[in-house]
Amino acid sequence: MKFAVAGASGLVGRALAVFLRTQGHEVLRLVRREAAAGDELFWDPAKGALDAAALRGADVIVNLAGEDIAEGRWTASRRDAIRGSRVHATRTLVAAVEKMKHRPHLLVNASASGFYGARGDTVLDEAGPRGDGFLAEVCEAWEREALAARELGLRVALMRFGMVLSPEGGVLARLLPAFRGGRGGRLGDGRQWVSWALADDAVGAIYHAVLSQACEGPVNAASPNPVTGAEFAATLARVLGKAAWLNAPAWALRLKFGAAFADGLLLASQRLMPERLLDSGFIFRHARLEAALRHVLGK
Numbered sequence: 001m002k003f004a005v006a007g008a009s010g011l012v013g014r015a016l017a018v019f020l021r022t023q024g025h026e027v028l029r030l031v032r033r034e035a036a037a038g039d040e041l042f043w044d045p046a047k048g049a050l051d052a053a054a055l056r057g058a059d060v061i062v063n064l065a066g067e068d069i070a071e072g073r074w075t076a077s078r079r080d081a082i083r084g085s086r087v088h089a090t091r092t093l094v095a096a097v098e099k100m101k102h103r104p105h106l107l108v109n110a111s112a113s114g115f116y117g118a119r120g121d122t123v124l125d126e127a128g129p130r131g132d133g134f135l136a137e138v139c140e141a142w143e144r145e146a147l148a149a150r151e152l153g154l155r156v157a158l159m160r161f162g163m164v165l166s167p168e169g170g171v172l173a174r175l176l177p178a179f180r181g182g183r184g185g186r187l188g189d190g191r192q193w194v195s196w197a198l199a200d201d202a203v204g205a206i207y208h209a210v211l212s213q214a215c216e217g218p219v220n221a222a223s224p225n226p227v228t229g230a231e232f233a234a235t236l237a238r239v240l241g242k243a244a245w246l247n248a249p250a251w252a253l254r255l256k257f258g259a260a261f262a263d264g265l266l267l268a269s270q271r272l273m274p275e276r277l278l279d280s281g282f283i284f285r286h287a288r289l290e291a292a293l294r295h296v297l298g299k
């Protein structure tokens, strides 16, 4: 198949592009700078610019594009960038698909566990309603743009990723220096649920969604074994052979990062169950956190 991938330079996108090629597929990477290789296609999602003709032959569009949500305080301008980048990118892709004579059959669009808001101990499958807060609103707007592709005859899979773990980027790469230095610890009281998947499983889940017709609409893309924040910190420290006693109280996180970021991201409890993936036969290669971390960190 031919895949057009937006956000292909990111943590998930890089791994996905490599994986797809090993499976014998063709990958066209959408880039926001001048195309520098034969497999790249320039687009400017902020301006709605994408040459529909250059997407010719694409069977699947994968949209992973969006500003990093964890760069720091959610100021008004960061919020605009986080929301706008996702809405505009998705709208630009769908508008280009609309212009195509022979359309792709599938849009796989990233979304996030943030859709559900902060939900304590509630087990969240895909039937769960949208939660409250900034990320939940962003996810809803982002998913709405993607679902417009249904009107054009595409199947749409909305991948609600939990925390994607890889030492090459994202949250784990940010945590590693502190934990390796014995300066790790839990965030807040550590009772919040953390839904996670290794990058390899996130890629596998995307590929499963491509191949499985049952993956239509929301698809929770996180291990069936979420952990509490305290368990996450203790497990990472154990795997690294370090202590983890430098806990960060909730008030300190709110002071440092602002309440919206601290409560909406660092302390938000999301206990996802990947019902759609499991029901359609997906098997997580690394479903337990300790074994997953040992695998990915070579410990």
Ligand SMILES: NC(=O)c1ccc[n+]([C@@H]2O[C@H](COP(=O)([O-])OP(=O)(O)OC[C@H]3O[C@@H](n4cnc5c(N)ncnc54)[C@H](OP(=O)(O)O)[C@@H]3O)[C@@H](O)[C@H]2O)c1
Pocket (backbone or CB within 6 Å): 006, 007, 008, 009, 010, 011, 012, 013, 030, 031, 032, 045, 046, 064, 065, 066, 067, 068, 069, 085, 086, 089, 110, 111, 112, 113, 160, 161, 162, 163, 164, 165, 169, 170, 171
């Ligand atoms: N990693 C996680 O833990 C996680 C969890 C939940 C949801 N997600 C979502 O899954 C998607 C992929 O995650 P990821 O970790 O691979 O993200 P990532 O590493 O931050 O990569 C996202 C890519 O989006 C593109 N991008 C950045 N700013 C943009 C903008 N203003 N407009 C359009 N595109 C922009 C960039 O690619 P180019 O520079 O090549 O355009 C970037 O490489 C993201 O949308 C993310 O929100 C990720």
